Amino acid sequence: MSTEVFDAVVIGAGHNGLVAANLLADAGWSVLVLEQAEKPGGAVRTDEVTAPGFRNDLCSAFFPLTAVSPVMRGLRLEDHGLSWRHAPDVLAHVLPDDRCVVLSRDIERxxxxxDEFAPGDGAAWRSLFGQWQDIREPLLNALFTPFPPVRPAVRLLRRTGVADALRLARMLTLPARRLGEEHFDGEGARLLxxxxxxxxxxxxxxxxxAVFGWLLAMIGQDVGFPVPVGGAGELIAALVRRLAARGGEIRCGCPATEVLVAGGRAMGVRDADGNPIRARKAVLADVPAPTLYGEMVAPEWLPSRLLDDLGRFQWDSATVKVDWALSGPVPWTAEGARGAGTIHLGADLDGLSAFGGELVRGRSPRNPFLLFGQMTTSDPHRSPPGTEAAWAYTHVPRGLMEHREELDRQIARIEKTIEASAPGFRELIQGRYVQGPLELAAHDPGLVGGAISGGTTAIHQQLFFRPVPGLGRADTPVDRLFLAGSSAHPGGAVHGGPGANAARAALARAGLLGEGYAAVIGAANRAVYR
Incomplete structure (x- = not known):
């Protein structure tokens, strides 16, 4: 049988892999995407897992970074059937004493x-949002391009001036708690x-x-936390339709097991049946960095220092998620929570500090901080009239919750926390679907040990430290092999940055820069890994 040949082979049909494939197809390349699961989407999937008629998002649910990402906006997925909905309010944080602060797209609200927590904090919030509006576009362009983002950084510097740029840089290095203390007197805005x-x-x-809290809060104030009509899977469906319209091919249930390398250059992949598939121009891997370098590329093609650095790669904490089919709206006693799509509950500021401290020490928090989603409130297409499709997740230390008894105890804690703020919640449960770390990884192998961000978001593994100290780019030590998953800069969440950066690097390598590009990147890699 003759070997199949494509311009590019993309490993993994998660959203980053599909973004990369679309951009390569836009350039006229023939593209094959190989996906291990039976459906594309990775951690962006919707299924009826709780009860008939309830469409639950298995992992990703709200998409603020999708809404502002220059990458995703440039794909114009609305032309391919994607549409968006919003809950009446973006987010509510319910304190243990039932006070509640609300984030709305209406800045006056x-x-x-x-201001209910501290008079004057409303004006301070308007000021903080005004700063965001001034730097929004150059900052977003800088976030979603390879590091260092030279041109976007220059534009940002022109907008802010040197003095304010330094103050912005300082602000983004702060702990989130300290940022809130510097800007607000009351706990409400600090908790947002x-x-x-x-x-x-x-x-x-x-x-x-602070950078994560500030960025999500400002995006929420700006464009909200939108959801795809019909479920998160509709985002993937639009990417798939767009790729098909450009001649791209996706094969599900067909994992790539090995990257084929000759003379230091990626030549293609081998599938699970042992068949080689040739890639004339590039192989792009939407998989975690430890999977690519530790399992798919033979070690003789990798610098020993890279392999040594990978031994220090840090995963993000694990996750426990539960979806519910509810017979009615959640009976929140805090009125501000009733119309919010996303709800934070279970902790005030001190509780958030305690929660983070227990995770660092490897202990399962006794009082979990929950992220809760009201999906029918956000999109009426998610469940029958008068009902609610809902979910909650919380972080747990890696290595825990791997036995059903532990997982059941954690679910009981989660439901107890919700019941405290919404008496009668348990009585509404018609169906429940539980995913601990093992179940999440079984659903999507990229969620290794229940990690949802492709590696910690701590500063020691961001920018040019992601996934290991190096260039902060998609290029790898193997020529024509590119890392396209969330282990690469700019990291996790659904914004398409890693996939787009990998596609652009592949196009640059094959285009006008050609061998010169390879020589520059090769020299940089040798310097980093010498």
């Missing part, structure tokens, strides 16, 4: 909610920052956690 920071695997007391 957000400011009024902040700190609770959003806790979407990452960082404690609110970790240096660098």
């Amino acid at each position: 957000t400011a009024a909610s902040a 920052l700190a609770g959003n920071a806790a979407h990452s695997d960082l404690s609110v007391d970790n240096a660098g956690s």
